[in-house]
Structures are given as C-alpha cells and as structure tokens.
Amino acid sequence: MSGKSLGKHILVEFYDCTPEVLDDVIHIERSMVKAAEIANATIINTGFHHFSPYGVSGVVVIQESHLTIHTWPEYGYASVDIFSCGDTVDPWAAYTSLKEALGAKSGSTMELRRGQEKLLNKQYNIPVFGEETPQREMQYSPQYARNIWFTEKGHNIALSLRHTGDLLYRKRSPYQRVEIYDTFAYGKMLTIDGLVMCTEKDEYVYHEMISHVPMLTHPNPKRVLVIGGGDGGTIREILRHESLEEVVMVEIDGAVVEACREFLPAIASEFENPKLDLRIEDGVKYVMESPDKSFDIVIVDSSDPVGPNEGLFTEEFYRNAYRILADDGIMVTQSESPRMNVRTFKELFHLYKKIFGMENVFCYLAFIPTYTSGMWSFSYSTKCSAHPLKNLDRERAAEFSREQHLKYYNEGVHQGAFALPNFVVELLEEDITVEHTL
Numbered sequence: 111m112s113g114k115s116l117g118k119h120i121l122v123e124f125y126d127c128t129p130e131v132l133d134d135v136i137h138i139e140r141s142m143v144k145a146a147e148i149a150n151a152t153i154i155n156t157g158f159h160h161f162s163p164y165g166v167s168g169v170v171v172i173q174e175s176h177l178t179i180h181t182w183p184e185y186g187y188a189s190v191d192i193f194s195c196g197d198t199v200d201p202w203a204a205y206t207s208l209k210e211a212l213g214a215k216s217g218s219t220m221e222l223r224r225g226q227e228k229l230l231n232k233q234y235n236i237p238v239f240g241e242e243t244p245q246r247e248m249q250y251s252p253q254y255a256r257n258i259w260f261t262e263k264g265h266n267i268a269l270s271l272r273h274t275g276d277l278l279y280r281k282r283s284p285y286q287r288v289e290i291y292d293t294f295a296y297g298k299m300l301t302i303d304g305l306v307m308c309t310e311k312d313e314y315v316y317h318e319m320i321s322h323v324p325m326l327t328h329p330n331p332k333r334v335l336v337i338g339g340g341d342g343g344t345i346r347e348i349l350r351h352e353s354l355e356e357v358v359m360v361e362i363d364g365a366v367v368e369a370c371r372e373f374l375p376a377i378a379s380e381f382e383n384p385k386l387d388l389r390i391e392d393g394v395k396y397v398m399e400s401p402d403k404s405f406d407i408v409i410v411d412s413s414d415p416v417g418p419n420e421g422l423f424t425e426e427f428y429r430n431a432y433r434i435l436a437d438d439g440i441m442v443t444q445s446e447s448p449r450m451n452v453r454t455f456k457e458l459f460h461l462y463k464k465i466f467g468m469e470n471v472f473c474y475l476a477f478i479p480t481y482t483s484g485m486w487s488f489s490y491s492t493k494c495s496a497h498p499l500k501n502l503d504r505e506r507a508a509e510f511s512r513e514q515h516l517k518y519y520n521e522g523v524h525q526g527a528f529a530l531p532n533f534v535v536e537l538l539e540e541d542i543t544v545e546h547t548l
Contacts, residue, residue: 116225117175120201122190128213132181132188135160135168136277139258141211142170145204146177151194155255159270162263162304174199179208188212193224260291260299262306262482267450269306269480271295278373283365290373296480298374300341302366302413306480308341313377316444317343318519319476319527320488324407324440325351326510326524327501331406334358335434337393339411340366342378348409349380350514357386358405360393394427400434408435410443423454425461432465432493441466441491445473448534449483456542459489466491472498473538474527476518487534499528 131137139158146153151172158168164184170177175193182188190208192201209217258275261268271293278298279290289301297310308316321344325331332355336344340361348357361367367390370378381388389396397408408431412423431441441462448455462471472490490498507521530538 114226115223116230117193117195117223118199118201119222119224120192120205121220121222122192122205122208122217123219124188124190124209124212124214124217125186126215127181127186127188129183129186131211131213132166132183132186133160133164135166135258135260136275137211138166138179138181139168139256139275141208142168142177142179144211145207146170146172148207149192149194149200149204151177151199151204155257157257157259158275159259159261160304161261162268164304168258172199177204188214260293260301262301262304264450264482267482269482271299271306271480273299279369281365281369283363285363288363288365288369290369299480300366300370300374305413307413308343308374308377309480310374310376312479313341313343314517315476315478316481316486317347317377318516319474319523320344320409320411320442320444321347322507322510322516322519323474323488323490323498323524323527324409324442326503326507327496327498328407328440329438329496329501332356333405334407334409335397335400335405336360337397337408337410337412338362339409341370341374342367342381344409344411345383345386346377346380349383349385350510354385357383358389359386360389360391360396362390362392364390397427397430397434400430402433403436403439404434406436406439408439408441410441412444423458425465428461428465435493438494438496439492440496441489443489443491445487445489447481447483447485448473448475448487448537449485451482452537453542455487456537456540459538460542462489462491466493470494472528473530473534474498475530475534476527499525 135158139156143153143156151174154171154173156170158166160166165181167180174195178191180189192204194201256275257272259270259272261270273291273293278292281288286303291299293299296312299309300307325348334348334354334357336359338361339345339359340363345357345359371381380386435441445458446455459471459473470492474488474490476486477484478486502524504521507524511520
C-alpha cells in the first residue's frame with residue numbers, strides 16, 4: 111500500500127560479519143550510535159549487554175524511535191531493527207553505516223510503512239508543551255545516556271554490571287581473552303574469557319581469605335608458593351607477613367600480570383617486592399619439577415577448571431603439591447561455589463581427602479558479591495596435625511588485622527568461616543566417584 115505513513119521500519123539481516131566484531135559490545139554500541147547520527151536521528155540513550163560466552167544485544171533510543179541489534183558471533187550473523195517516525199531520519203544511511211562497521215559481506219532488508227495515514231482517524235488534538243502558554247520558552251537539549259552492560263551468563267544464572275563503555279584493556283593471549291572494564295558499581299574489573307576474576311570493590315574478600323587463613327595457622331612459614339594469582343592480590347596479602355623469606359608466584363599468562371600492573375595497581379602493588387620470585391610459566395610443570403618438601407605453604411589461586419587451568423584440577427597435580435610441602439605444610443585452594451559448581455566442589459574435596467587424609471582437609475567459606483551465587487569456598491589441607499582453628503592464635507590474628515587495616519579478615523571471621531551450612535556439610539559427606547580430570 112502506497113501513501114504517507116507515520117514511520118519507516120526496516121528489518122535487517124547481516125550475514126558473514128566479522129565474528130570478533132559481533133562479540134565486542136563497545137564496538138557494537140559505538141557503531142550503532144554512529145549509524146543513528148549518520149541517519150540524522152536525535153539520540154536519547156543507549157543500552158547494550160554483552161553475554162557470556164558470546165553475543166551482544168542493544169538498543170539506541172532516539173527521539174524518533176529506535177535502533178536495535180542482536181548478534182550471533184558464532185554464525186557471523188546480526189539482526190537489526192531500525193524504526194523512525196516522520197521524514198527527518200534516513201534509515202538507509204544507518205543500514206549502510208552498520209554494514210560497513212560489522213564487516214558484513216551481504217545483507218537483506220524488508221521495509222515496512224508503519225501507520226498508514228489512509229487507515230488512521232485523528233481523534234484528539236493534544237496540546238504541544240508550550241502552546242497553551244506561549245510566554246513560556248522551553249530550551250530542550252537531549253541528554254545522551256550510555257547504558258552498556260557486561261554480563262557473565264551461565265546456564266541458569268547471570269550477573270550483569272554496567273560499565274563506562276570504554277574498554278581499558280583487551281588482549282587475546284595464547285591461553286585466553288583478558289579484559290579490564292571500568293564498572294560503575296564495583297570499579298575496575300578483570301575478566302578472563304568473559305568470567306569475572308576480581309573487582310576493585312570486593313577483591314579483598316577473596317585475597318584476604320585465601321592468604322591469611324593459612325599464614326596465621328602455620329607455625330612458622332618461610333617459603334610460600336602461589337600458583338596462578340596473576341592479578342597480584344594474593345601475593346599482596348601474603349607479603350604483609352614480615353617473617354616470610356620468599357614467595358614464588360607462577361602464573362602461566364603474562365597478559366594477566368601486564369593488565370593488572372597497569373590498570374589495577376592497588377591489587378598488583380607487590381610485583382616489585384624483593385621477596386617475590388615471579389615466574390611466567392606453567393604452574394603444573396613447575397610443581398612437578400620442584401624438590402620434595404620445598405615449601406611451607408602452597409596456595410592454588412586459579413580460575414575455573416577450563417582452558418589453561420585444567421591441569422590444576424587433576425590428581426597428579428595435587429599429589430605433586432603434597433610432595434613439595436614440608437612436613438608441617440599447608441595447601442589452600444579456591445574450591446568453587448558449593449551452590450552453583452556442586453560437582454566440582456564435591457570432587458575437589460574428595461580428592462583432597464584421598465591425598466591428605468580424611469581428618470586433614472577442611473572447608474571454609476567467604477561471601478563475594480561478584481562471584482557466582484556470592485558464596486565461595488576454599489579448601490585447607492595439611493600434611494600434619496595443623497588445624498585451621500586449633501592452631502589459630504586469636505590475639506595474634508586480631509592484632510594483625512588491626513595493624514594491616516584489613517577489610518574482611520579478622521579472628522572472628524576466621525573462626526566463623528569454618529562453620530558450614532548444613533547443605534554444605536551434606537555435600538562433603540556424599541559419596542562420589544572422582545574423575546581423573548575434574
């Protein structure tokens with residue numbers, strides 16, 4: 111049907127786009143904004159979400175209506191919707207701009223005329239603001255508000271954080287994709303392969319709890335090994351203990367260290383400490399080649415058991431970790447969420463008990479808002495009679511917490527962390543067959 115209409119609506123499908131571009135929420139947002147500007151639209155605000163493992167959805171709200179997009183990087187495909195009211199916006203200019211920005215080799219379109227005037231009957235005359243009071247002068251300058259979101263999405267749960275839209279760091283190393291965003295709620299945030307590793311606002315919970323629990327229950331730790339921990343937070347906490355002689359940190363991916371040194375300096379503040387031996391190499395290989403009984407404490411500060419970290423979740427690795435511990439040695443690991451990563455959580459603790467003995471393995475909890483479910487677990491395994499509560503000198507822990515101005519750890523939190531909810535106790539008591547690789 112020809113004739114005048116209230117608006118133009120173009121449905122667009124872009125094919126054979128550049129996959130990396132379709133997974134870049136910042137590039138997508140900027141490309142959509144540029145398309146709206148080229149089309150002569152008046153931008154009101156934007157809202158864009160990146161999804162894990164990949165894909166972007168977003169909208170540019172314009173005074174004349176909207177532009178929306180959803181991408182499927184795995185197919186090189188993007189679906190775009192451009193709707194404009196009146197005749198001042200050129201949607202085809204937006205189409206051309208987006209085709210180039212997305213690297214699309216082809217595209218298909220369908221144009222609809224929305225609100226055919228021949229079919230409409232104008233029944234009301236609604237006064238325009240100011241017409242009923244001509245003496246009032248209105249000066250209107252639309253505010254361009256950006257709403258760009260990072261989303262860590264699992265099968266049944268997601269965490270979204272709004273950020274500034276300016277990616278501070280991105281590098282695809284030989285092992286993984288390392289990125290740093292600047293979020294509004296939690297400050298700068300490190301992500302690896304789309305998963306949150308730490309944020310400025312809540313990182314201290316994880317790093318204080320993985321470090322000070324073993325450090326304050328070992329009788330006299332002199333040499334500590336940290337596997338992983340490329341953000342630097344764990345070594346920052348360990349090196350608060352002046353009695354230490356050496357900390358060896360083995361991180362497989364130098365890009366993580368590089369990113370955090372530049373953009374998370376408060377976390378990565380101890381990389382130049384003379385007591386630190388920083389090695390950019392494979393932690394599994396390092397542990398395998400280390401001499402027997404060479405460390406007082408081993409801390410496994412790894413991310414989830416995928417990609418370069420898979421080797422850190424095997425029986426062979428933990429048996430070697432046991433071997434390199436001194437007779438009074440302690441191993442502490444992050445052991446996933448007992449709420450959301452149930453199978454891995456159970457497998458890890460059954461494996462530790464198999465290696466260290468049933469009576470020498472303990473679970474403790476901390477609460478980290480940006481980690482899956484908020485509840486996170488740590489394991490404490492010892493070669494001797496060391497006990498995470500019986501060996502705790504509460505006065506010493508309290509004094510250390512005060513002197514170091516810790517934000518989470520204190521003697522009460524230490525003790526309370528080992529008081530487990532009933533469902534966690536039941537998980538730890540259930541029988542399970544442990545696979546070679548978790």
